[in-house]
Amino acid sequence: MESVQKIVTITPKAAEKVKEFMKQEGRDDLYLRIYVSGGGCAGLSYGMGFEEKPEDDDFVIEEQGIKLLVDSYSSNYLKGTEIDYIESLMGAGFKINNPNVTRTCSCGHSFSTEE
Template sequence: MSDLVTITEAAAFQIKDMMKENGEEQAYLRVGVKGGGCSGLSYGMGFEQEPGEDDTQFELHGIKVVVDKESTAILKGTIIDFKESLMGGGFTIDNPNAIASCGCGSSFRTATNTGTPEEC
């Protein structure tokens, strides 16, 4: 397992399903952080055919994962899970580096990176 990002089995199952549905079985899963959201930073996940030159690459549960250079320090130790509820299912992200997050839970900030907050 990577010490950068961990993907639980439930999340891996869901990601593989999404890859298959979208015809992206050979793609990389990009996990990253960008500026925005109420607290300043927000998570991003998506599929890409080719990793970038400065990306960190690793494989978890048969999924090829890439993280851009700027996101690696912010995401170190992050756990991506998938939870089912009465309202449906969704990915959860547990980042030990996040010191504050907004009420909706989709944005956060760290002790060293406040990002670029937007008004909620």
């Protein structure tokens, strides 16, 4: 387990929403995992979920009172990424702003990078 700053950052609004979800789970000690996996029209897609503890190859980032986990594979695609929470007339949800993305699919759920 390694501790590294700024692979991923989280905005105050997104952090508050994550804390709300943790409260709904009845837990305030969970980690939020952000990961990249193969799939989708453009080749890669994002995933997020709660975990109780980090794995050995995880980077642990503490940001806005949230403990984020990023595995070593995903860290290659997520460097400099910001997680935000957006509310609009079209709906609400987490928005991942990734400077490494070179192409997205029209579905809006998958992406590719130059790597």
